Amino acid sequence: MTNIVLLADYPQHRQQVINWLWQAFGSENSRAFFASVVDSGLRGADLPITFIALQGDELVGTVGLWRCDLI
Template identity: 65%
Template sequence: MIRIENLRDHPQYRDRVIDWLWQEFDAENTREFFSSVIDSSLNTADLPLTFIALQGTKIVGTVGLWRCDLISRQDLTPWLAALYVHPEWRSQGVGQQMQRFIKEYSQAAGYEHLYLWATFSGYYERYGWHYMGNALDYPNKSVRIYKCHRYPDDVGL
């Protein structure tokens, strides 16, 4: 059974999470960038937050709840960010479970909407996310923005 827990309660996984994010999402960022985000999530009660998916004591994924994940759309908050599932655990519902967790967490925190961006289509739509349009990721990469409303219409979650 997969458990989703705050990384703050499992700091021994800090470096693994940083390495995963850097390796998966490193396009314009350095390892130090991801280290800064993760360290902020370990040291604040507010956003950003980092959660990990655990199977027993083995970390199998991570996801963030960030104040902003797209510089060109700082008007939108909060964001489901940096969703990563270790390759051995993909196609087993871990990503779906982490999405559900972040949606429920943000709803309980009083957020009306939740956002994310992706460079691909077809995945998030299956889980209740609504395509809003395109925006630019720094410096000039077109990305798709998705929105999840107060969550009554979630599909598959």
């Protein structure tokens, strides 16, 4: 069974989520940008917000809502 939960409730998966976002959408110099977006959500901002998919304890996916992702 897969559960969709807030990353803020499972911050131990922060690094993997950042890596996935950076690898999928980033460039050589954009890793810090993706880290800042994820970290902003972990601090309790309304947006961005990051959700993760867990199968048991295993991280299997992520999705996020950002104010603007076309920067």
